[in-house]
Amino acid sequence: MAIQSLIPFGPQHPVFPEPIQLRLVLEDEKVVEALPAFGYVHRGLEKIAQQKDILQDVFLVERVCGICSFIHSLTYCRGVETLMGLTVPDRARFLRVVWSEMSRLHSHLLWLGLTADAFGFENLFMQAFRLREKVLDLMEATGGNRVIMSSCCIGGVRRDLTPDLVKMIRTTLDEVERELDPIVVTMRDDYTVQQRTIGVGRLTKEEAYQLGAVGPVARGCGIQMDFRTTGYEAYGELEFKPVVFEGGDCYARCKVRLYEMLQSVALMRAALDKLPEGPLAVPVKGNPDGETISRCEQPRGEVIYYMRANNTRNLERLRIRTPTFANLAPLLKMLPGCQLADVPVIVLAIDPCISCTER
């Protein structure tokens, strides 16, 4: 029997932007078991949410994650709107799509940069981050902040897009698309990238489904699952079809995200083309009552908010299930059998967000 050794991978590791520990049991260089250790960034946000009122919670849930901040607030607002019977104006629905896709684009570019860095592909890392700056500039111009925009509110949106801003978004999207094309080709066709990702961290379609995988992890295994398909907000009025690849390995997950970036650009353009005139929000009167589950598609997959209200200004319970949390079980299945050198690539291929996961 080979001698086993235990390697603590993290919580501080060059490839992890956030702290998480994987306890890897190795036989020589081969991983035979992986167990995660959490708790480094747990903030008790669900508990705090129950002590703030429903309007303050919008700002709180935006801070669950610094990357997919807008979609957290969107999911929360959609839940409260269901509990209060509010119908969001059409213009707000389209603006919510624009900001959601802007968040997805910047999140995927962040992932691309970090993954390229993990390969040692520093030029690609720099190109991805340079491009991401343009998206962050758009977020700042339209929402007021580079990451946490606070543009979503219960009943609609808090900010509008002026014709000048619409023009600015279109110009930037043209630039981003033009510069994204060679990056996508490089990441897709590069020999080294393929050597590091093809056949690595493989998961079958059945395994991914049974383990509850979501987002690009599920779609990279051939599962047609993207909550935008249900047409929430204005997605039903835009042409949307999920990006799906069959490989089930890190390469397939990378390709899903690469093409989703181009898709986000197209969705933003389509939403701006159809942007109707009208009010931005409806007045919020009364208190929420009852229980509901709100779902949206974040860059990393489906996010779920469970809410229970008792006709007061505070929620009785707010529960947040983030996509990285759902992708933990698939990750624990992917790691055994791989080489130690592949662990960073496999972990980054699920695009983990630990702040989201621990809340």
Add this chain to the structure above:
Amino acid sequence: MAVSLPDLKQVTVDTIAAEVTDKFRNGWRFVTMTCVDKGGAFDLMYHFDKEYKLVTLRIDVPHGQPVPSVSGIYFAAAVIENEIKDMFGMPFTDLAIDFNGRFLLSENAPKAPQCREGSGIDLRMKVPAEAQPAEGK
């Protein structure tokens, strides 16, 4: 009028394992679990999805009563069951991976901080009567 969860089925602690097995056999994806402290008892909900339809199984669990883990049926449940064990002190039996109440919480953290009373940060946040602001101020 209060909004209700659609596709909700109330089951019992004794039948939950069989109900979850039935969901597994019929191709439902395990989404997550939610625990709510009602004071004296928990509402424990199991959420499943198939083609964007979400259904929920709900059990009523008195405080302190053990609940059979469903992580042997859906491995994904192990992660959330450990979180519920941390946050609510709910004892699960036969967990596939047991972090022994140290999944998200550290050694010196309050025990069961999401429970309504008697534990957690609620105790730390109680303001003594003499420190309460006088009426009208």
